[in-house]
Amino acid sequence: YGSQAMALNRVKQENPEFDFEVVGISEIDKYALQAYEAVHGHCPNFGDICTIDWNEVPDFDLFTYSFPCTDISNAGKQAGLSEGSGTRSGLLWECRKAIEVKRPKYLLMENVKALVGKKFIGEFEKWLAELADFGYVSYWEVMNAKNHGVPQNRERVFCLSVLGEHEPFEFPKEEELDKRLKDVLEPAVDDKFVLSDKAMEGF
Numbered sequence: 001y002g003s004q005a006m007a008l009n010r011v012k013q014e015n016p017e018f019d020f021e022v023v024g025i026s027e028i029d030k031y032a033l034q035a036y037e038a039v040h041g042h043c044p045n046f047g048d049i050c051t052i053d054w055n056e057v058p059d060f061d062l063f064t065y066s067f068p069c070t071d072i073s074n075a076g077k078q079a080g081l082s083e084g085s086g087t088r089s090g091l092l093w094e095c096r097k098a099i100e101v102k103r104p105k106y107l108l109m110e111n112v113k114a115l116v117g118k119k120f121i122g123e124f125e126k127w128l129a130e131l132a133d134f135g136y137v138s139y140w141e142v143m144n145a146k147n148h149g150v151p152q153n154r155e156r157v158f159c160l161s162v163l164g165e166h167e168p169f170e171f172p173k174e175e176e177l178d179k180r181l182k183d184v185l186e187p188a189v190d191d192k193f194v195l196s197d198k199a200m201e202g203f
Contacts, residue, residue, distance in 0.1 A: 001035040002043075004064040004108065023058040049094045054101035063104045067092040069112040072120050081115075081123050092127065099134060107131070107161040113142050116157050128159075136161040139169045147174040151181045 005022055012018050024044040027033050033045060046052045071079040071089035081089035099107065115124050128138050140159035145152045160169055195203075 001032065001038075002040050004066075005040055020062075023060050026052060049091060049098075052097070054098050057098075057102065059102060060104050062106045062108065063095070063098055063102070064108045064110075065092070065095045066110045067095065069114075072114045073112050074114055078114075078119065081120065096130065099131070103134070103163060105163050107136065107138075107159075109140075109159040109161075110156055113155040113157055116140070116142065131161050134163075136163050137166070138162075139171070141171045143171065146177055148172060149175060149177065149179065151177065151179045151184060 002022075002025070008020050012020065022040070022043050024046050025036065026046050026049040027036065028048050036043065046057060067081075068088035068091060070076050071085075071087040072081055079085070079087045079089075081087060081092055083090060083093040098104075114120060128140075131138055138159055138161040140157060142155055142157050145154040145156075158171070162169065
């Protein structure tokens with residue numbers, strides 16, 4: 001649904017001099033596309049990341065890649081993300097083509113904490129080594145939503161990679177949480193969002 005674009009829009013609201021344009025996305029799921037367009041309106045979609053001709057894509061300064069977590073998440077079968085494995089999480093390596101051709105100044109990755117756990121840290125380090133060969137300096141950290149103003153215990157690893165000379169990057173410092181879940185829930189919702197008695201009995 002374009003969470004990165006949502007974040008950029010928040011930055012724009014807080015800093016009017018900041019501006020950006022999304023030149024395109026890569027998505028094959030029709031429901032994800034519907035959700036994206038419901039939030040952001042129409043955006044060029046280049047489709048399957050495995051078949052994109054990056055020479056045909058407009059240049060861009062920021063490449064965001066939250067590749068599928070399905071095969072590394074603790075909730076899944078943990079089939080892994082090795083290159084050539086054919087797993088959905090293995091689509092990470094398709095991002096190499098975009099980086100090689102377009103050489104954006106900034107790369108931003110987000111994924112589940114398991115990516116930097118014992119089982120998969122080797123693949124992640126291999127990826128960072130490739131980025132270093134392309135000239136990128138990478139900074140990564142596991143961040144928890146509850147430490148950054150969101151009433152949810154949600155740990156994710158973020159990695160920012162910067163091409164060429166730049167000021168060293170530091171991740172935002174943790175802040176005290178002043179919200180609870182009840183502060184963000186809507187007081188009344190349509191019945192279509194409420195489970196029926198029959199559904200509850202099924203559970």
